[in-house]
Amino acid sequence: MNIFPFVLLSSSLLPFFFVLSDAGDSITKSESLREGITLVSKHESYALGFFSPGNSSNHYLGIWYNNIPVKTVVWVANRLNPINDSSGMLVVNSSGSLVLLSQNRTVAWSANSTKQARNPIVQLLDSGNLVLREENEENYLWQSFDYPSDTWLPGMKLGWDLRTGLERRLTAWKSPDDPSPGELSWGIEIHNYPEIVMNKGTEKFYRTGTWNGLGFSGAPDLRKENPVYTYSFVINSDEVYFIFNLITNSVISRALLNETSSLYERYIWVSEDKKWSLYLSYPKDKCDGYNLCGPYGNCIIGESPVCQCVEGFKHKSPDTWNPNEWSKGCVRITQLSCKDIDKIGFAKIVGLKMPVTTYSWVNGSMNLNECRVKCLNDCSCTAYTNSNIKNGGSGCAMWFGDLIDIRQVAANGRDAYMQDLYIRMPASEQVNHKEEKDKQKMKVIVTVVVALAVVFGVLLILYYISKWTNFREKLENNVMIDQDIEGQSEDMEVPFFTLATIVIATNNFSSYNKLGEGGFGLVYKGTFIDGKEIAVKRLSQKSGQGLSEFKNEVILIAKLQHRNLVRLLGYCIEGDEKMLIYEYMPNGSLDSFIFDQTKAKVLGWSMRFNIICGIARGLLYLHEDSRLRIIHRDLKASNILLDSKMNPKISDFGMARIFGGDQIEGNTNRVVGTYGYMAPEYAIDGLFLVKSNVFSFGILLLEIISGKKN
Secondary structure: OOEEEEEOOOOOOOOEEEEEOOOOOEEEOOEEEEOOOOEEOOOOOEEEEEEOOOOOOOEEEEEEEOOOOOOOEEEEOOOOOOEOOOOOEEEEOOOOOEEEEOHHHOEEEEEOOOOOOOOEEEEEOOOOOEEEEEOOOOOEEEEHHHOOOOEEOOOOOEEEEOOOOEEEOEEEEEEOOEEEEEEEEEEEEOOOOOEEEEEEOOEEEEEEEEEOOOEEOOEEEEEOOOOOEEEEEEEOOOEEEEEEEEOOOOOOEEEEEEOOOOEEEEEEEEOOOOEEEEEEEEOOOHHHOOOOOOOOEEEOOOOOOOEEEOOOEEEOOHHHOOOOOHHHOEEEOOOOOOOOHHHEEEEEEEOEOOOOOOOEEEEOOOOHHHHHHHHHOOOOEEEEEOOEOHHHOEOEEEEEOOOOOEEEOOOOOOOOOOOEEEEEEEHHHHHHHHHHHHHHHHHHHHHHHHHHHHHHHHHHHHHHHHHHOOOOOOOOOOOOHHHHOHHHOOOOOOOEOOHHHHHHHOOOOOHHHEEEEEOOEEEEEEEOOOOOEEEEEEEOOOOOOOHHHHHHHHHHHHOOOOOOEOOEEEEEEEOOEEEEEEEOOOOOEOHHHHOOOOHHHHOOHHHHHHHHHHHHHHHHHHHHHOOOEEEOOOOOHHHEEEOOOOOEEEOOOOOOEEEOOOOOEEEOOOOOOOOOOOOHHHHHHOEEEHHHHHHHHHHHHHHHHHOOOO
16 A cells, blocks of 8 residues: 655644555554545445535535445534535544544544554444444444434444443434534434334424334334345343344445435435435325324324324314314313223224323233233223234233324224224223214115115116127237137237346245235235335246136236226246236235124225225226226135225236127136136036126125125
8 A cells, every 4th residue: 555654733643644545444543534535345335535515615524335326425424513625634543532633633523432442443344334443353442333424224223222321313414515413313212112203303203103023003114024124123121223234235225314305215226227216205194293183183194184083082172173273182082980990991993003102111021911901900001002913912011191193004904013002991981982883884884775776776787788789999809818828928018027026026925025825826015126016926836827827817907907907017927937916905805804803894884885886897897998898707805906095906817708899708618716706607507798797796795795705
């Protein structure tokens, strides 16, 4: 390494230093770093040097990605004390501390370690961590990861070292030109039940909700299992921290606080586009705002108003329930009494973001029943739940005082990452509330029965119209796809995805990503690098759906476009693998709701009616409005998928048949589908026609109304 002498004018430092002229990854007591020279980590992932942000003329010492063309700074040393010229120099002084000097021997910044080093070395690691350590020793005397700026890197802990009182907290830049700390900060609040909180100044701005062993109750996207990175939330007597690590080194991802947008943002580097792609951000919507609805107010996106009271409570100001009054929250319909425990119970609320844990109590060794008894016998306990929901649930968390900052995260309660919250309630109020619900339900049933009669009448009319009306368009090939599928295999009309892309998206077909399975194989949830969520139908080699049915489904769905039909995004054929890539339906299949006593409760009659109408619209499109006339041949509850707004979409066209022109019926020697949904003439004689779909729809209709399998 070429060096030249440089006289340092500080009596507290060694009289002579050598300034680096070539990039390395470390400096020692006899070396220094100045403007124009950078330290580069061993595998050239990160660089340390001086920079001027945006349009500013100030100089800062910082760390940035070395192998990304867009200069992205991830850490700044002298955030509060910029250098206004190019005189900055980084050295290790005689006491073994890392010091940044500016003009006139002024200390602009220092990293004072608790222990003095005899032979100190400062090294930039490939993790982006700048460390001070004793030469030939691995223990760090100081590290930049303990003093983060606005950026969270893989392997960096956010939280507390309880032994030393050190807090590792993100703080946003004031602006793109000014890296000094802004108002927005992100860290862990220490309570009996710690949680991550975003502050604006001294005020809470957003909470992720509690960590329940699998994820955060208020942030479903911030989960332990992820196709790009894994999370861990660690709580013990020494530390409380949150950390993430990348699954593969080929992906570059970082999270940061953005003062301009007031958001926590996660980005992934897309090398093909040479830019950072936003993967997710928080807060997401109005209901993520801290304590928008006040005590016992449940914020529900899609409701009007968004602030609703949890069961057993009423608006505190019912006559002035407007956005300016929301924060007043709700009060109990019937006041509690501690005199008679027999008159006290708990209302189970599903799919909530857990309340603020400022006044909470946790015991990791108790079970849920023990937790209930303890809460019941403590008059000041207002709610309880399992503190950990892994492996069926364990531990006890209790709340005291008002429950605030609640929102409905999983409207249907299906989300496996959600906790059930049990809220203290007078037993009489629970009974009265149920009676009122039953009365309302009876009123709705009468309305729905009338509406269903209208739907049946409309469907009957549509059938006779379809029987006598010809298609306006003729098919170029007036034959069934099953007979001519191989000749069309070269023109699938939808994107092809490589197996490697699907493996990365599904985290190598992780069991955590599995959505369901059937006779055809398994379905997995996946996430592309750009954040787009998908569902991957992976055909089993033992599946009854062979190559012919696979190509049939690809070609068929590619030609269909309707809001009540699931959308095909692409396919993959590689080796023995055959996969279909669909849009992701977050609420899964209809059968998981109507045949489950707990989940069925969220399907009100108006929602069931909307689902019925949506399926009917999809069938009408298949029969009349598409350029093809489609007989599905396997219409059933498990093949109706529900999107985030519970809109139904018909799926699984592997067994479907196409009719051309005026054709309204066909015949086959191979009867496929599900018994119980099949029309008699199809099950017995192999005759299928438009009415076969209508028969299956009728069976499905009865199941939706009754909640019982045919």
